[in-house]
Amino acid sequence: MSEQTAEPKDEGKKKRKKKKVKAKGSPAAAPARPTVVEIFSTMEYGPAPETDRVANAWLDAHNRKFDHFIGGEWVAPSGGKYFPSENPGRREPLAEVAEGSPEDVAKAVAAAKAALPGWRALGGHGRARYLYAIARHIQKHHRLFAVVESIDNGKPIRESRDIDVPLVARHFYHHAGWAQLMDDEMRDYVPLGVVGQIIPWNFPLLMLAWKIAPALAMGNTLVLKPAEYTPLTALRFAELCKEIGLPPGVVNILNGDGRTGAALVDHPDVKKIAFTGSTGVGRIIRKATAGSGKKLSLELGGKSPFMVFEDADLDSVVEGVVDAIWFNQGQVCCAGSRILVQESVADALLTKLRARMERLRIGDPLDKAIDIGAIVAPVQLDQIVDLVKLGTDEGATLWQPSWSCPTNGLFYPPTILSDVSPASTVAQVEIFGPVVTFMTFRTPKEAIALANNTRYGLAASVWSENLNLALDVAPKIKAGTVWVNCTNVFDAAAGFGGYRESGYGREGGKEGLYEYVKPRWKEEAHGRPELTPTPSEVGLAAPAEPEDDGPRLPPIDRTTKLYIGGKQRRPDWGYCIDIPDASGATLGQVGRGNRKDIRDAVEAAHAARGWAAGTAHLRAQILYYLAENLAERQSEFEGRLSLMLGNPQAAEREVALSVKRLFTYAAWADKYDGAVHATPLRSVTIAMNEAIGVMGIVCPNRHPLLAFVSLVAPALSTGNSVVVIPSERHPLAATDFYQVMETSDLPPGALNIVTGHREELVPTLSSHDDVDQLWYFGPSEGTEAVELASAGNMKRSWCEHGAARDWTSEREAAGREFLRQSTHVKNIWVPYGE
Ligand code: NDP
Numbered sequence: 001m002s003e004q005t006a007e008p009k010d011e012g013k014k015k016r017k018k019k020k021v022k023a024k025g026s027p028a029a030a031p032a033r034p035t036v037v038e039i040f041s042t043m044e045y046g047p048a049p050e051t052d053r054v055a056n057a058w059l060d061a062h063n064r065k066f067d068h069f070i071g072g073e074w075v076a077p078s079g080g081k082y083f084p085s086e087n088p089g090r091r092e093p094l095a096e097v098a099e100g101s102p103e104d105v106a107k108a109v110a111a112a113k114a115a116l117p118g119w120r121a122l123g124g125h126g127r128a129r130y131l132y133a134i135a136r137h138i139q140k141h142h143r144l145f146a147v148v149e150s151i152d153n154g155k156p157i158r159e160s161r162d163i164d165v166p167l168v169a170r171h172f173y174h175h176a177g178w179a180q181l182m183d184d185e186m187r188d189y190v191p192l193g194v195v196g197q198i199i200p201w202n203f204p205l206l207m208l209a210w211k212i213a214p215a216l217a218m219g220n221t222l223v224l225k226p227a228e229y230t231p232l233t234a235l236r237f238a239e240l241c242k243e244i245g246l247p248p249g250v251v252n253i254l255n256g257d258g259r260t261g262a263a264l265v266d267h268p269d270v271k272k273i274a275f276t277g278s279t280g281v282g283r284i285i286r287k288a289t290a291g292s293g294k295k296l297s298l299e300l301g302g303k304s305p306f307m308v309f310e311d312a313d314l315d316s317v318v319e320g321v322v323d324a325i326w327f328n329q330g331q332v333c334c335a336g337s338r339i340l341v342q343e344s345v346a347d348a349l350l351t352k353l354r355a356r357m358e359r360l361r362i363g364d365p366l367d368k369a370i371d372i373g374a375i376v377a378p379v380q381l382d383q384i385v386d387l388v389k390l391g392t393d394e395g396a397t398l399w400q401p402s403w404s405c406p407t408n409g410l411f412y413p414p415t416i417l418s419d420v421s422p423a424s425t426v427a428q429v430e431i432f433g434p435v436v437t438f439m440t441f442r443t444p445k446e447a448i449a450l451a452n453n454t455r456y457g458l459a460a461s462v463w464s465e466n467l468n469l470a471l472d473v474a475p476k477i478k479a480g481t482v483w484v485n486c487t488n489v490f491d492a493a494a495g496f497g498g499y500r501e502s503g504y505g506r507e508g509g510k511e512g513l514y515e516y517v518k519p520r521w522k523e524e525a526h527g528r529p530e531l532t533p534t535p536s537e538v539g540l541a542a543p544a545e546p547e548d549d550g551p552r553l554p555p556i557d558r559t560t561k562l563y564i565g566g567k568q569r570r571p572d573w574g575y576c577i578d579i580p581d582a583s584g585a586t587l588g589q590v591g592r593g594n595r596k597d598i599r600d601a602v603e604a605a606h607a608a609r610g611w612a613a614g615t616a617h618l619r620a621q622i623l624y625y626l627a628e629n630l631a632e633r634q635s636e637f638e639g640r641l642s643l644m645l646g647n648p649q650a651a652e653r654e655v656a657l658s659v660k661r662l663f664t665y666a667a668w669a670d671k672y673d674g675a676v677h678a679t680p681l682r683s684v685t686i687a688m689n690e691a692i693g694v695m696g697i698v699c700p701n702r703h704p705l706l707a708f709v710s711l712v713a714p715a716l717s718t719g720n721s722v723v724v725i726p727s728e729r730h731p732l733a734a735t736d737f738y739q740v741m742e743t744s745d746l747p748p749g750a751l752n753i754v755t756g757h758r759e760e761l762v763p764t765l766s767s768h769d770d771v772d773q774l775w776y777f778g779p780s781e782g783t784e785a786v787e788l789a790s791a792g793n794m795k796r797s798w799c800e801h802g803a804a805r806d807w808t809s810e811r812e813a814a815g816r817e818f819l820r821q822s823t824h825v826k827n828i829w830v831p832y833g834e
Contacts, residue, residue, distance in 0.1 A: 088374040167206055500794065501793065
């Protein structure tokens with residue numbers, strides 16, 4: 001065993017490198033070449049350097065100085081500042097790049113806005129032609145892109161040449177197809193407008209493709225900010241946009257650091273932010289956009305499990321580990337950074353892994369025969385060194401191969417940390433380097449518990465020759481992608497994205513397109529009054545004339561309670577609220593729930609997780625049963641709603657549509673199918689629609705029964721358990737409904753109702769760490785607080801902004817939009833063949 005560590009700590013945590021850019025990056029002193037005879041006698045690899053001549057000529061042609069790309073032109077930064085970009089494999093300066101200011105952001109967004117009408121009017125086929133041209137040009141300049149990527153990022157040329165750039169081209173081809181098909185396949189959707197995109201440094205060109213291709217295909221224009229460490233391939237891409245004659249302003253590339261990104265996030269004309277990077281910055285962006293109505297997709301960090309069962313082919317597993325954690329130096333959001341291995345084969349696997357690690361080759365990224373390249377920047381190398389030290393301080397056993405890393409670049413050796421406890425820092429925190437933890441389990445159940453013991457949920461890899469076992473395990477892992485007997489496989493046809501603190505939204509596949517569109521009705525309804533009317537606007541009518549039919553007996557007092565865990569429950573603090581009818585007279589009282597009631601309801605919802613595990617057929621049966629029982633009590637509901645709304649016709653319609661909507665989601669329960677994606681690999685790639693988990697739903701005041709049913713039914717239909725805060729103004733419609741639930745076999749805890757004042761309940765629901773998704777249809781003033789609070793555990797939130805939804809409309813208030821918001825797409829990759 002060796003305890004050798006990596007090369008020097010350089011400038012410490014200083015992020016911005018102030019080095020002056022000199023003429024050109026000439027190669028480091030060439031190593032003495034072994035003779036052929038020597039190579040044959042040792043069987044060592046000879047050097048196989050890729051030339052950087054063409055890349056250097058390209059940099060020189062730009063005088064190693066790059067401006068922003070705005071409106072189809074190179075535009076100097078308004079502040080006149082530039083920052084250096086360095087080759088981490090040789091510690092040499094490459095170029096200087098413009099630093100974006102808020103003024104530059106404004107210019108870029110204005111250019112994108114000006115280009116929007118023309119780009120949209122071009123239509124799907126016109127856009128498809130441009131995307132196709134981009135794909136073709138990427139292929140034509142394939143090698144230049146690969147070399148520039150490797151010298152800027154430090155990744156092995158083998159990876160940039162054979163993985164990154166081909167996937168980039170594939171992404172543009174695939175999305176040329178979606179542009180072509182948009183009018184047909186996405187006919188109920190329209191583009192969002194100007195999109196802001198912020199990408200990290202680990203896959204600079206690939207992340208650019210994942211962002212730009214779907215945005216353009218769906219008719220948006222955009223401003224993209226590359227990471228400050230790795231701006232160069234994005235700038236070559238800008239040039240390519242000019243070469244193919246892309247209309248000016250459709251793609252704008254703005255350089256800069258986090259402050260430039262923050263200014264882009266804040267710009268009022270940006271309608272959506274697509275971000276890939278750390279969970280910390282994702283949280284900042286969630287907070288910055290809260291209440292703004294900007295659409296958001298976040299692809300964040302991960303701590304993905306790599307699960308090895310005892311019947312796995314261990315030699316394949318070893319190669320899988322190489323791809324999982326040493327690919328791209330482990331700087332991969334979905335890196336398999338936690339090996340979980342069944343106890344019976346743990347020692348055998350560790351022995352094989354160590355032998356393989358001894359033979360891994362680390363070195364100059366442009367050497368075609370190396371496996372591991374350079375870490376992107378000093379600050380990242382320091383982070384790896386610090387975290388590994390913390391791991392050994394916490395008791396982990398470190399193993400690294402006996403060879404030494406080169407000393408002329410930012411290198412860190414492949415590393416295994418064993419004897420790691422599940423709660424230790426290195427088992428929980430994203431190290432983002434070539435470091436993997438090694439833990440054991442005894443049973444599949446324990447393996448699943450360990451795999452899910454993380455706040456992240458980006459990916460997982462399951463190794464077993466028993467496909468029945470692997471396919472049983474895959475849906476139980478809380479992660480957006482599960483690879484069976486493979487790892488780190490990507491394709492444009494399959495969506496990629498996270499659960500939990502790994503973010504939300506998908507990139508790739510049809511599922512990824514929805515991140516760049518909005519329902520067509522939203523555009524058509526533009527100018528309708530804002531979403532939720534104030535209580536005074538809701539159904540108030542003149543007081544009814546007293547009827548002269550003799551002395552009247554007082555009605556029998558009805559006590560409505562909360563409904564938690566399948567039981568009627570008094571509110572925790574024993575208060576109730578008077579609920580007026582349409583005339584202002586008291587119609588009844590409801591319990592005044594508090595944060596304890598919300599917490600109890602969330603706990604009850606968690607206990608009902610069997611609802612998701614049950615069959616879709618069963619969920620359909622129960623939704624039909626709810627409809628049947630509601631129809632049975634139609635006149636009673638109509639009467640109560642008529643008193644609430646002061647409008648008998650509206651009440652009648654409300655009940656009839658609620659029954660219909662329950663039928664709709666009973667029908668959908670076993671029909672909201674996933675897909676099998678047509679990826680080019682020899683693999684069945686299954687896209688499964690999975691329940692999100694525990695959902696919080698806040699209902700609007702308007703349509704107290706219909707909106708309640710329209711929101712709750714799709715959530716239940718797809719297998720979620722729900723905590724609902726009904727209409728604050730007319731909660732009795734929902735509390736009457738629990739009597740329907742009690743006669744309809746809905747399992748306890750699947751649907752929980754907490755009545756009360758929104759301002760007392762919503763903060764607890766939206767900040768609760770065990771709520772996985774929140775739908776908020778309350779007053780629009782409340783959206784900001786809800787979205788801010790959701791950043792705590794990065795729960796998905798669906799808050800409505802803009803035009804009010806017509807709850808009586810099938811188009812606006814039922815169907816796929818609701819089903820999509822109720823589910824995650826999980827992609828499971830199962831390769832086949834001998
Ligand atoms: P960041 O999340 O900071 O960077 C990602 C992108 O966001 C970059 O373009 C960055 O700009 C930009 N950015 C930074 N701050 C803001 C802000 N406030 N508003 C808008 N944009 C912003 O990642 P780092 O590069 O700092 O890496 C830190 C850690 O994050 C890594 O060690 C790793 O753990 C994780 N990470 C995860 C990635 C993933 O794919 N999941 C990718 C990269 C990192 P700039 O870089 O120019 O400052």
